[in-house]
Amino acid sequence: MKQFLSFVRKEFRQIFRDRRTLLILLIMPLMLVLLLGYAIKTELNDARVAVFDPSKDVETRRIIERLQASEYFTVVRELDSPAGINEVFRDGTAGLVVVFSEEFASGLPRGEAGIQLIADGTDPNQASLLTNYAQGVLAAYQAERMEQYRVPMRIETVSRMLYNPQGESAYNFVPGVMGIVLMLICALMTSVSIVRERETGTMEILLASPMKPLHIILSKMTPYFTLSVTNVVTILLLAVFVMGVPIRGSLGWLALVSVIFIIVALSLGLLISTLVDSQVAALLSSGIGLMMPTLVFSGLIFPLESMPLALRWIADIIPARWYISAMRKIMIQGVDVSCFATELGVLALMAAVLVAVSWKKFKVRLE
Structure with a gap:
């Protein structure tokens, strides 16, 4: 029994000496629970809505105020013409547009008042969620008015998904998968490959060769770049x-x-390879440090609008979040460069900063 307890104490001391293992065992589960607990939400919160109201009567104003008062929606813009509907979707101002019929108030008792709910179909799941919540708010308003006036009042509501009228999930799935696959191949495999050379001692042999260190690193990255381009195609x-x-x-x-x-x-893969000493550490850093945030904060699975503000700030530093957004706009919406200039600029800035930092860090590591 004493031998058994001595071995147990030895294992505890080994774990406490290894701070990385201790972080993984104690801190990582808490971080995952907190992040996923706040990020994974099926309900809708503060979704951005635009309104086109040609009637501008008291009933449409009450409905707009009801939408604004709801915890689910935030009315961010009132459009002057139907031409603005495409504009708010392309620049990402709103995910839903509520369009009222003309002479809405006078047509309400006759059942001729209509509302069209137009959602951005590039993310069909989010679009369906938006229209369902909006229909719920409108149904509650209609029931309240009928009870108040004791007369029939019927609002004809029509839903439409712009850019994806069939609601095909592949429209959202394909750009997201491209971001995840590229992150997996480039960052994870590059970091593991370079760390493997250092761990086996062959990196020093390569650096002693006539080739410059930059050429060695580029030669390590070129196959993964080629494979990534092939995967995109x-x-x-x-x-x-x-x-x-x-x-x-x-x-x-x-x-x-x-x-x-x-x-x-x-x-990112090169930067990770400068911070860790083993292939296992590189695998964990790339898998947990990159893949989990990419899945949670890229907007592929969970809508960013439903997350707390602090988590939305975290999402802004995830490269895949900008890449997936740009690919949706290019592939599904077919917009020009002015509509995804922000995404393009952020990715270019990230590329410049990461290339500079990772290369500088790598040179210091090898010296």
């Missing part, structure tokens, strides 16, 4: 010819955004 071919997902925008801009994102992911 393969996924796009499958999306178009098998899943029926359109590419409405420019192929040139699509290629440029993808190449910049690949550079960002490769730089």
